[in-house]
Amino acid sequence: MANIISDETIDYVGILAKLELSPGEKEEAKKDMGRMLDYVDMLNELDTSGVEPMSHVFPVNNVFRDDVVTNGDDRDNITANAPQKKDGAFMVPKTFV
Amino acid sequence: MDLMSLTAVELGRKIKAKEVTVEEAVLAAFEQIESKESELNCYVTITKEAALSKAKEIQEKIDNGTLNGPLAGVPVAVKDNMCTTGVLTTCSSKILENFVPTFTAEAVLNLEKAGAVILGKTNMDEFAMGSTTETSHYGATKNPWNTKHVPGGSSGGSAAAVAANECSFALGSDTGGSIRQPSSYCGVTGMKPTYGTVSRYGLIAYGSSLDQIGPIAKDVTDCATILEAIASYDPKDSTSIKRDDYDFTSALVDDVKGMRIGIPKDYMIEGLSPEVKEAIMNAAHLLEQKGAVVEEFDLSLVQYAIPAYYVIACAEASSNLARFDGVKYGYRTPEYNELHEMYKRTRSEGFGPEVKRRIMLGSFVLSSGYYDAYYLKALRTKALIKQAFDKAFEKYDVILGPVAPTTAPEIGSSLSDPIKMYLGDIYTISVNLAGLPGISVPGGFDSNGLPIGVQMIGNCFEEKKIIRAAYAFEQSMNAAGKN
Numbered sequence: 001m002a003n004i005i006s007d008e009t010i011d012y013v014g015i016l017a018k019l020e021l022s023p024g025e026k027e028e029a030k031k032d033m034g035r036m037l038d039y040v041d042m043l044n045e046l047d048t049s050g051v052e053p054m055s056h057v058f059p060v061n062n063v064f065r066d067d068v069v070t071n072g073d074d075r076d077n078i079t080a081n082a083p084q085k086k087d088g089a090f091m092v093p094k095t096f097v
Numbered sequence: 098m099d100l101m102s103l104t105a106v107e108l109g110r111k112i113k114a115k116e117v118t119v120e121e122a123v124l125a126a127f128e129q130i131e132s133k134e135s136e137l138n139c140y141v142t143i144t145k146e147a148a149l150s151k152a153k154e155i156q157e158k159i160d161n162g163t164l165n166g167p168l169a170g171v172p173v174a175v176k177d178n179m180c181t182t183g184v185l186t187t188c189s190s191k192i193l194e195n196f197v198p199t200f201t202a203e204a205v206l207n208l209e210k211a212g213a214v215i216l217g218k219t220n221m222d223e224f225a226m227g228s229t230t231e232t233s234h235y236g237a238t239k240n241p242w243n244t245k246h247v248p249g250g251s252s253g254g255s256a257a258a259v260a261a262n263e264c265s266f267a268l269g270s271d272t273g274g275s276i277r278q279p280s281s282y283c284g285v286t287g288m289k290p291t292y293g294t295v296s297r298y299g300l301i302a303y304g305s306s307l308d309q310i311g312p313i314a315k316d317v318t319d320c321a322t323i324l325e326a327i328a329s330y331d332p333k334d335s336t337s338i339k340r341d342d343y344d345f346t347s348a349l350v351d352d353v354k355g356m357r358i359g360i361p362k363d364y365m366i367e368g369l370s371p372e373v374k375e376a377i378m379n380a381a382h383l384l385e386q387k388g389a390v391v392e393e394f395d396l397s398l399v400q401y402a403i404p405a406y407y408v409i410a411c412a413e414a415s416s417n418l419a420r421f422d423g424v425k426y427g428y429r430t431p432e433y434n435e436l437h438e439m440y441k442r443t444r445s446e447g448f449g450p451e452v453k454r455r456i457m458l459g460s461f462v463l464s465s466g467y468y469d470a471y472y473l474k475a476l477r478t479k480a481l482i483k484q485a486f487d488k489a490f491e492k493y494d495v496i497l498g499p500v501a502p503t504t505a506p507e508i509g510s511s512l513s514d515p516i517k518m519y520l521g522d523i524y525t526i527s528v529n530l531a532g533l534p535g536i537s538v539p540g541g542f543d544s545n546g547l548p549i550g551v552q553m554i555g556n557c558f559e560e561k562k563i564i565r566a567a568y569a570f571e572q573s574m575n576a577a578g579k580n
Contacts, residue, residue, distance in 0.1 A: 009461075016460040017415060018422070019453055020441040032454055032515065033461065039516055040404040040462075043474050046481065053476030056306060056336070057292060057483060057532035057557070063335045077199035081426035090424050095436050 003037040005030040100125040101262035104315040105171045106322050108265050112159065112170040119152040119159065119170035122265075123214050126172040130216065130263045137239045139258035141177045142185045143217035148172070155212050167322050169212030174264035176255050177218040178225055179205050179310070180299040184215075188301050189233035190223045192447030193427045202299025203334070204268060204310045204327040211326040216264050220254030223449045224418065225275055225303045227251050228518055229511050232451045237508060240282060242547055246505040249279030255313045256283040266314040266323055270300055272307045273406055274500070274525025277537035280313055281500035281550025284539045286567070287313040288320045291557050292532035293338035295324075296331035302417040304410035305336075307529040317538060317568045321345040324560070340558065348561035353569045354388035356562070359493035361396035364524060370503045376540040376549040377499055383573040384497075384566065394492070397485050401478050402527035403519055407455075408462050408475035409530070414452075415459025421447065454515065483531045490556040495566045497553055499524050500537045504547035524552060534560045538567045541579050 010030050014021055021029060075088050084091040100108060100122055111117040127145055134140060158164040175181065178188045180198035187193045205215070222232040230238040230253025238253045240246040241261040248257040252269030256279035259267050269276040271289035280287025288311045295310040302308060312323035325346055330339040360381060365374060381391045423429035423443030430442035448456070462471035489496060501521055511518045528535040533554055540551035551570065555563040 010457075013457050013461050013464070016464060017453075017456045018419070018437075018440045018444050019448075019456065020445045021453075025453075029454070029457055033458060035516060036407065036458055037461075037471075040408055040471060040475075042404050043401060043408075043478050046398075046401060046478060048474060048477035048481065051477040051480050053473045054480035054483060055476055057530075058338070060336060063332070065332070078425075080199050081196055083423055083427070083429035092424055093433060093436050093439055 002041065003034045005034045101129045101265065103265070105265040105319045106167050109167045109169060109171045113165065119156040119214065120149065122170055123148050123152040123172050123216070126216055126264055129261070133261050133263055136244060137241060137257055137261055137263070138236050139219055139238055139254045139261065139263050140174065140217045141187055141189060141220050141235050141254070144184055144215065147184070148214050148216050151214050155214060158212065164212040166211045166326070168208070168326055171213050171265045172216050173208060173213040174216050174219045174255055174258045174267040175205055176221055176252050176267070176269050178221060178270055178301045179268065180301070181205060181215065181218065184218065186218065186301070187235070188224050189221045189235055190448065190452070191234045191428055192421050192444070194234070196427050198299075200299060203296035203329065203331045205299065207327045207329055208268070219252070219258055219267060222251035222253070222451070224301070224414070224452050225251040225270060225272055226414070226451050226455055228274070228278060228521055229506070230254060230279070231508065231512055232449055234449060239508070240505050242284060243505075243545070245507055246547065247282065247508050247511065249282035249501075249505060251275040251279075252313060253279045256280050256285055256287065259283065259285045259313050259315060266312060266319055268310060268327070269313045270308055270310050271529065272304045272410060273529050274522050276311045276313060277500050277525050277535055277550070277552060278522070280537040282505035282548065284548030285313055286316055286320050286536065286538050287311065288324060288536040289528065289534060290324060290328065290560060291534045293336050294328045294340065296329060296334040296337050298331055298333040304413040305417060306413060307410060309529075317536070317564060317571050318346070318349055320536065321349055321564050345560055345564060348564040349568050350565060351569050351572045352387070353384055353566055356384070356389040356495065356566060357493045358384055358389050358391045358495045358497050358566065359394045359489060360391065360497050361399065362393045363396055363399045364498045366399075368502050368520070369499060370543070372543040373499050373501075373503060373549050377497065377551060380540050380551045380570055381497060383570055387569055387573065389566070391497070394489065396489055396496070398482050399523065399527070402482055402530060403523055405475040405478040405482065406522070406526040406530060407458070407519060408471050409479065411455045411459035412463050412472050413459070415456045415463065418452070418456055479530045482527055486527070486531045486533060486556070494559070494562045495553050495555055497551070500550040500552040501525070504543045504545070504549055528554055532557055534563055536563050536567050538571055540574070
């Protein structure tokens, strides 16, 4: 396999993806990602020089509206599903120590 | 009379004519659900009480004339990635095992306005990532034609529920084939509209530039009717498109005289089952008999759609699924000391293996140093694929081909080899990349008695052409007694 995924790479991807992998999962992930990238490398057969990357199929421009408030206080709905809340706010563990 | 074997439009007509009450229709649906569900597992959540009280409300509105559309009183199932106020919405994931939305998806609201009665939420691959409905946290759904086989995915619960008469019709979502492929495997009719036609507001995002909601139903007439009800311009979805014409049912005419239909030669690849190929050629023949002009042509770039899709879809997924962190909704890990540990454990415990695989690939292709080589390369490939379709639609009104290379595989035979599973998406995926509409129509059965779907693809905003071709084909199949 052409793409060898190192331990460092998979650890870095774990940080980006906010995922904690067990040693077994890590080995699996290295193999899976290597195989997937080998497959994706097929795209290099295509000459795409001068081709603009197409993020959207239709010409989409920014959608603007008048700057007026249309929503009211929706705090109860917004926090209705919070795993933990306090005084109408989401509660999380201490972020500054 | 078996109410659940009627099409949605037929049932709606009987309700309107007062031959059947809404309550009778809804009770018939639950009777079928109760007899089939333990075997098939089409639903994650069933909302019988709410449906029965809704039935009364709808009946009153029909009686006093405020509701008179074709879907008034008709029982519907909704894929579990569309938010529904007060009803559990899990995306078939553990991470949303307790999520009860406080708002409803626009497409579902449109159905409610049309008077359809929601029976429950259907099973799917976790976060719509899969082709078999086996990655659901709530157990696999079985194919009603043969319970040893998968129903397809990711809208497998919706397609199986329609096939098993556990609803009159269903909503699905299609990011890379997730409406069309399970419709094909379950012998029902499913349609992915042009990107932007149905609002994505309230649809839990997987690949935002590819996701589109559409109908899964018993026939082409139902699909056109349902699409007419759910399609709308919605300022809440910034990619929603204001279309000139939403009159999809006017295309339900049995006439394809002079219609130009192209079959991509490069669809006839190794791996395409001879029986599926035969069904496609039979469809071509039937349409030709009705006056369509059918020819083969080279579409080009067919095999590049899969790698381009997986890069783009995974990149978007890695970003979209960042919101599941145990703070605002859903599952939170019970044990943690600090914030980052909470995020990581919540996500690692809450997501299944296929979702993690795609988030990691997506994070990788977007990361500094790889972004150009993978992500931008995929977007450039997408531009080329779009050009290839543009060229094809200069010559043809409709592209005809398979939905999937084979009929439904056996349960347990797909997940061990992800790349092999991804290859099964070869005929559906490019349609999403190019934003096109596509429909899967039943086209007969293989020697094991499993359904084969035929796909018709149209140019952007040309749903009517594929509806017309699909309707004419369906009429021919019915006349031949083949469906």
